[in-house]
Amino acid sequence: MDTIEQQVTLDKRLNAQRDIIRQSLDAIANDIGMAMRDAGLTFPIYFAMPNSGDAVVTIATTLDPSDDDWREAAAIVCQIIQEKIGCGRLQGRELACAVANAGMIIATDVTAE
DSSP states (O other): OOHHHHHHHHHHHHHHHHHHHHHTHHHHHHHHHHHHHHTTOOSOOEEEOOSSSSOSEEEEESSOOOHHHHHHHHHHHHHHHHHHHTOSOEEEEEEOOOOTTSOOOEEEEEEEO
C-alpha cells in the first residue's frame, strides 16, 4: 500500500473512531467523571473533537492540577476511550494552549501510541 492509501485508511479509521465518541460523548463523560471521582480527582475535564490530525479527542481543564493528577486523569480518559472505540493503546501528548480573559488552561491530545 502506498503512502497516500495508508493515510486515507488512517483518516477513515480516525473518523470512524471520532464518530463513535461523538455518539457516546455523554456516556463517556459520565464514565470518566465516575472514574475520576473514584480516583479522588475532582477537577473538570473538557472534551474537543478534532476534525483532522492524529488525535481522537483533545482534553483540557481550566484548573491547574499537579502533573501527577493530570497524568492520572489523562490515563483514565485514554482507558475509557480505548474500551469505547475498541482500539489499541492510546496516549496523551501535551498541547500548547491559552485562554483569553481567564487563567491557565491545560490540554492534551489523545492519540494512538
